[in-house]
Amino acid sequence: MCDEKGISALDLEIDLHKNSERQGPGSPEDTLRALELIGIAKNKGLKLADIGCGSGGQTITLAQHIDGRITAVDFAAVFLDELNEKSKAFGIHDQISTLERPMEDLPFKEKSFDIIWSEGAIYNMGFETGIKKWREYLKPGGYLSVSEITWITHTRPKEIEDFWRLECPEINTASHNIKILEDNGYALRGYFCLKEDSWITNYYQPLEARFSSFLQRYNNSEPAREIVKAYKAEIDLYRRYKEYFSYGFYIAKKNG
């Protein structure tokens, strides 16, 4: 049992998401589809940064399909430990170095990466802020590949609009986000949105399966119950409103 005193809501979130393949919607197929859209993906000796990598669902897939090295960044040490264990088990530990750091404050040099990758994480610093800041770290002609929560339709029911506006105030349509990319020195090379399996089979179902052990670890405490309740509501909204939003994957090349 854990002592619930001194445990923040963020610690609880991280605890609920540990020991899982991934911490957000996605799949190896989505990762590889995005990789295919990157013109330089087959080059040798690539340098890639995976920002908000979590326990490395996509990091492992990327390392297995590129010739190069990955710097995998997250502020949660527990996820990075899991990623290091996985990369050792897959025999690809020498390709992946982990960095425990907030994504808003990265120690990277200008023009040092061929590819910047980020799945389900850029919303933490904001899409526009993130793509502007991270552009500095890309070599000329380098690629950005990010997934971001995105409206699929031009209008949508108020219930789902209100939910995502609160969770992710910058949520917008793909055309809006593509314009942000174009206005900030990128050329779009591809866009697609994640299918239902990437949400339900790969993320929500394994998450639901961890609810009861998580509640037990925290003695069914009020804060732990609140988190589970919030995720149950989110899953219910996904099931009812999945025609209106998804994660959009944006693949863009740095101009110049």
Ligand code: SAH
């Ligand atoms: N890319 C992974 C994880 C997505 S969940 C996947 O798709 O499975 C978002 C991740 O971003 C989490 O691992 C969380 O710990 C991390 N994160 C959230 N805010 C962060 C910040 N400010 N700096 C660094 N990492 C952050």
